[in-house]
Amino acid sequence: MAYELDYWPDIQGRGEFVRLVLEEAGADYVDVARERDGEARMLALLAREDIATPPFAAPFLKDGDIIIGQTAAILLYLGDRHGLAPRDASLRLWTHQIQLTIADLVSEAHETHHPLGADLSYEEQKDAAARRAKSFRETRIPKFLRWFETILANNPRGDACLVGDAVTTADLSLFQAVEGLLYAFPTATRAALAETSRVARLHGAIAQRPRIRAHLTSGRRIAFNDYGIFRHYPELDSRSNPRERA
Amino acid sequence: MAYELDYWPDIQGRGEFVRLVLEEAGADYVDVARERDGEARMLALLAREDIATPPFAAPFLKDGDIIIGQTAAILLYLGDRHGLAPRDASLRLWTHQIQLTIADLVSEAHETHHPLGADLSYEEQKDAAARRAKSFRETRIPKFLRWFETILANNPRGDACLVGDAVTTADLSLFQAVEGLLYAFPTATRAALAETSRVARLHGAIAQRPRIRAHLTSGRRIAFNDYGIFRHYPELDSRSNPRERA
Numbered sequence: 209m210a211y212e213l214d215y216w217p218d219i220q221g222r223g224e225f226v227r228l229v230l231e232e233a234g235a236d237y238v239d240v241a242r243e244r245d246g247e248a249r250m251l252a253l254l255a256r257e258d259i260a261t262p263p264f265a266a267p268f269l270k271d272g273d274i275i276i277g278q279t280a281a282i283l284l285y286l287g288d289r290h291g292l293a294p295r296d297a298s299l300r301l302w303t304h305q306i307q308l309t310i311a312d313l314v315s316e317a318h319e320t321h322h323p324l325g326a327d328l329s330y331e332e333q334k335d336a337a338a339r340r341a342k343s344f345r346e347t348r349i350p351k352f353l354r355w356f357e358t359i360l361a362n363n364p365r366g367d368a369c370l371v372g373d374a375v376t377t378a379d380l381s382l383f384q385a386v387e388g389l390l391y392a393f394p395t396a397t398r399a400a401l402a403e404t405s406r407v408a409r410l411h412g413a414i415a416q417r418p419r420i421r422a423h424l425t426s427g428r429r430i431a432f433n434d435y436g437i438f439r440h441y442p443e444l445d446s447r448s449n450p451r452e453r454a
Numbered sequence: 455m456a457y458e459l460d461y462w463p464d465i466q467g468r469g470e471f472v473r474l475v476l477e478e479a480g481a482d483y484v485d486v487a488r489e490r491d492g493e494a495r496m497l498a499l500l501a502r503e504d505i506a507t508p509p510f511a512a513p514f515l516k517d518g519d520i521i522i523g524q525t526a527a528i529l530l531y532l533g534d535r536h537g538l539a540p541r542d543a544s545l546r547l548w549t550h551q552i553q554l555t556i557a558d559l560v561s562e563a564h565e566t567h568h569p570l571g572a573d574l575s576y577e578e579q580k581d582a583a584a585r586r587a588k589s590f591r592e593t594r595i596p597k598f599l600r601w602f603e604t605i606l607a608n609n610p611r612g613d614a615c616l617v618g619d620a621v622t623t624a625d626l627s628l629f630q631a632v633e634g635l636l637y638a639f640p641t642a643t644r645a646a647l648a649e650t651s652r653v654a655r656l657h658g659a660i661a662q663r664p665r666i667r668a669h670l671t672s673g674r675r676i677a678f679n680d681y682g683i684f685r686h687y688p689e690l691d692s693r694s695n696p697r698e699r700a
Contacts, residue, residue, distance in 0.1 A: 260608045261548050264555045264601050274544055278554040281547060298520055301527060302507050308524040308554075309510045315561060323569040324582055325589030336570055336582045343571030355510050362506045 211237040214250040215267040219436035223267040228380045231423040233290035283377040306378040338451035341444035345396040353404045360406035383414035388438030393445045457483040460496040461513040465682035469513040474626045477669040479536035529623040552624040584697035587690035591642040599650040606652035629660035634684030
């Protein structure tokens with residue numbers, strides 16, 4: 209039976225981390241909210257109060273009767289089933305730990321344009337966003353990318369993958385995080401990648417994997433845009449934004 | 455061999471979620487950074503660049519040669535080893551999914567006093583904090599607590615625990631999250647708990663467990679304070695904070 213993935217139909221967002229794993233696995237799946245009436249079905253499920261294991265938010269994955277929310281938990285589930293996680297228990301936990309840190313990076317990227325809350329538009333919080341983006345760009349992007357670089361450099365099985373010598377969900381997710389950062393903060397991210405060549409190489413290598421490449425050029429890949437998690441507001445990528453003094 | 459927990463010595467923070475599990479398990483552990491020179495040892499480990507599985511941040515747990523970072527990953531590891539996770543694989547994943555959602559709640563609680571970035575003090579971002587806290591207090595606290603309430607209400611094994619009929623790491627962490635919210639936002643949290651009586655009851659029941667009660671009254675329980683994740687700034691708990699108009 210095909211998996212069913214429920215996520216907002218018009219953004220890559222957290223759903224794309226799941227899509228990349230399903231695509232690399234060659235798994236059969238339905239992207240529910242992109243089907244006719246699908247978004248309404250997703251919202252109806254999120255509003256139900258009679259589910260024993262209700263998802264808190266999208267994305268969530270249905271595999272028969274099982275419903276799984278939280279991106280990292282979905283990838284933990286899929287990684288095991290599709291050979292995209294190490295077999296060794298401590299390396300599996302290590303892979304998941306990397307995955308959780310990527311989730312933190314994604315949340316922080318979202319905070320740059322909505323520091324005051326998701327109930328206000330970006331336009332209503334541009335000064336606060338400028339200040340938060342400065343900190344993210346100057347401190348957090350380099351810190352995260354250096355951490356991934358260290359992991360690659362120290363991997364006893366070589367620096368082609370984050371864990372072991374085969375691709376895991378964490379490699380696919382790091383690719384996607386870098387994609388998002390390059391879209392949202394091209395100047396800051398290129399500068400950070402210049403110092404983290406293994407991360408840059410991994411990003412390029414994942415993009416060339418046949419199934420990922422096919423996905424990226426397909427209609428299933430939604431273009432980045434300015435209502436997703438990674439948004440390109442040029443002023444947030446700039447060192448000369450006067451609002452940063454806020 | 456005793457576990458070693460590394461976390462900032464003067465706050466409960468994310469470390470307390472790990473401590474509660476170790477205490478409930480009756481596990482032998484050293485709270486490294488609270489030992490003489492311990493904080494320097496923790497910082498030295500975080501700065502090392504030669505570790506194959508480096509922690510990104512504190513807390514991290516050492517079990518012999520294994521180092522595990524990310525609170526939810528630590529609890530996944532400990533839960534299995536100490537009978538604080540279900541044996542059934544899908545219920546284990548469900549427990550972990552709840553754990554990840556508690557982690558999101560904790561991160562959002564931190565954002566209320568540092569929306570512009572951790573590189574500025576609270577005093578430098580009071581207007582932004584007021585606006586973010588309004589959204590957290592009015593929308594997010596009730597949404598999170600209602601989700602936990604639904605889980606308890608729909609648990610086929612009864613509403614005493616989040617998963618199954620025995621205490622898991624998720625119950626201990628929900629207790630701690632409610633503790634933190636009651637400290638930081640007493641008015642808003644009491645109002646939300648009045649609508650989520652099962653969550654309030656779980657919070658009370660965990661506090662009465664013998665080992666937890668012994669921990670809470672011991673010197674090992676650091677008092678809440680205003681440099682941790684949960685901070686009590688009365689103005690952030692108030693509906694009449696003029697800064698909210700920011």
